[in-house]
Amino acid sequence: MDKIYGIDLGTTYSCISYVDEFGKPVVVANAENERTTPSVVFFDEDKIIVGSVAKESAKLYPDRVVSFIKRNMGNGEFVFKYDEENEYKPEELSAFVLRKLVGDAEEALGEEIHDVVITCPAYFGINEREATKIAGEIAGLNVRQILNEPTSAALAYGLENGEDKVVLVYDLGGGTFDISMIDIKQDSIRVICTGGDHNLGGKDFDDRIICYLQEQFVEQTGINEDILSDLETAQELQNSAERAKKILSTREMVPISVNYNGEKAKISLTREVFQDLTYDLLERTMSLTHEMLEEAKEKGYYSFDEIVLVGGSSRMPVVREAIYREFNIEPRLFDPDEAVAKGAALYGNKLSINDELIRRIAEDSGESFEEVRSNLEENNIDDDILERVLQDIADDTGFKLAAVKGANIEISNVVSKSFGVVAIDSKGNEIVSNLIFKNSTVPCEVTKGYGTNEEGQESALIRIMESEVSESVIELELAQEIGVAELSLPPGLPYNSPILITFTLNEDGRLEMRARETRDNKNVEIAIETTCVISGDELVEAKERSKNIIVS
Structure with missing residues (x-):
């Protein structure tokens, strides 16, 4: 096996x-x-x-x-x-x-x-x-x-x-934040809802420390220059910030030395100052948690038994304190790394x-x-x-x-996103009509009917969109195009002739789209292959190049 x-x-x-x-x-x-x-x-x-x-x-x-x-x-x-x-x-x-x-x-x-x-x-x-x-x-x-x-x-x-519980998994990693409600039973794991921000993590806490160190250096030395423009200094501050953040998990204060162009500043960073610097980041995680909890209520889950912390950055005492303050529950740190x-x-x-x-x-x-x-x-x-x-x-x-x-x-x-197509509303404006909604259980398949926009229309351009909004109709600006397909139509179709569009989303998060014109049964189907990643000849070359490179 x-x-x-x-x-x-x-x-x-x-x-x-x-x-x-x-x-x-x-x-x-x-x-x-x-x-x-x-x-x-x-x-x-x-x-x-x-x-x-x-x-x-x-x-x-x-x-x-x-x-x-x-x-x-x-x-x-x-x-x-x-x-x-x-x-x-x-x-x-x-x-x-x-x-x-x-x-x-x-x-x-x-x-x-x-x-x-x-x-x-x-x-x-x-x-x-x-x-x-x-x-x-x-x-x-x-x-x-x-x-x-x-x-x-x-x-x-x-x-x-080994117990049946509904838990919130608060996952604050180095660069991303996820919050999920999960129903855990002896024979099943069921995700109820998920939310988060893939641009919020420990690095953002480090960056706040770096900005503070830069400000303190200018204040102590009077050198009003962008010290972060020097790559070596920027990297040194990055290392110092990460180290200071970890030390503040067990101590109330950490001394930091900043060196630039022959000048030196000695800075004391306290846990209290660190909390002030990063308060809004923690509040963002709390806001996202409440958003997810509201969506969970729509699925019939009004409470949870435990909050589980994973991800290295969840070790910070400020995280546990913020969660306790917000929910009056002592969270459990579970094997974060x-x-x-x-x-x-x-x-x-x-x-x-x-x-x-x-x-x-x-x-x-x-x-x-x-x-x-x-x-x-x-x-x-x-x-x-x-x-x-x-x-x-x-x-x-x-x-x-x-x-x-x-x-x-x-x-x-x-699924953590909503998926739909661009359509024309009654006023002639382009909108996004969602078929699959954020926090739908996967795998799933949804079919929805649309109509042609013109009499005698020869083809239909189907633009497939991804968004974070769980509504049937949303503005075009709130979504991102992830794929395009064109459906050829038979001649002489009247206005508003029906077209059926089907979205299929598998467990791996892979999306497929099928469209069918109902009179002559003309079809088009595609599996979404994003243009934002390596593909085709470029992918073949990358694989070959990787084979010839020694990694240690």
Whole structure:
């Protein structure tokens, strides 16, 4: 049975995990014996170095080091330029991080790694999810699933907790924030609602410290220059800010030295000042949490049992204090650095065992793989057959039977965006008509009828849009175009001739669109392949280039 590894591809740190024979997730340390690897890439002449050495090199070689890559996933405009000949997009840079994780794990475990589950923020849209998947492909991996980080953390939490609970997963990472309500039961994980901001995270707290240090330097030295324009100074302040933030988690004050152009300033940063500097950032997370809770009420969930903190930045005392102040609940810090990777490994193990279960039943019954999969999903497999095959899998793989059965947990997720098409309203204005709404359970399929705008119209241009608004009709400016299709129409159609449009969204967050003209049954269908990520010949070249580059 193929082992499927779980990878938390983080903004600041990344982590890889697998499930052992007892069904427990195990994190694999890297070559430096660290359980998490900084998501930092250093171009050292003809070598590429990822991790702690890369992070430490940023001060000496700031123009050859790139970090916070995740914030630019799905951004077709972002390119990191190294020397005059080489340019790298976020997918390639992330692939280097993945290769470091996988390469070190292969060395430690003595086995090759092919199949993986990679996590991403719940609030990632089509572009970001596709970019994450392509990063895995460039790294030479078979990406079985892109899994939402809060769902992944809830899986790990559910395994350890063992109780039925409705929890809020407050996930404040290095660069992103997610808030999700999740109904955890012994045999199921159900995401109710999710919200967040993929441009809000620990880095923003660091940036507030950096601005404060710059202001204090000017005040103490009288040098009214932009010290951050000096790359070496900017990197030194970045390191100092991150270190100070961590120290303030356990101490009330931290001294910081700022050096620029021969001048030095000694600055004391207190926890109280830090709280004042970042108050609005925490309030933003509270506001997003309340927005999500209002949407949960529409689904019949008016309360929750516990707030679970994951993500390295949730360690900050100001986070726990703000949550307690807002909800009068003491939040639980749960394995903030590793929970997401462990949950991804558990999900990968579920996929692996499920594949093996279906394969064996298909061999015994003579049915096709898809027929057995469908019967399994509809609970049409005899319990005695299931028990026997699960026992066979346990005997043949070395897994404990309880671990094999425990992997058979039902997981349902929701979509974090709304999807629709551009239409014309009664006043002749372009609007967006949504078919799938934010926080709908996936997979889902929705069909909606539209009409032609002109008599004798020869074709219909279908613009597919993504937004964060859960309303049937929204202004065009509130949505982003993610795909276009053209439906050819038969001649002589009258005005307002019907066109049926169907959206299908799978568990992986992949969107497909079908459109049909009803008179002559003319059809068009596309799977949304965003233009904001590497594709085609460029993707082939990136994969080949990655093969020839040594990553350490």
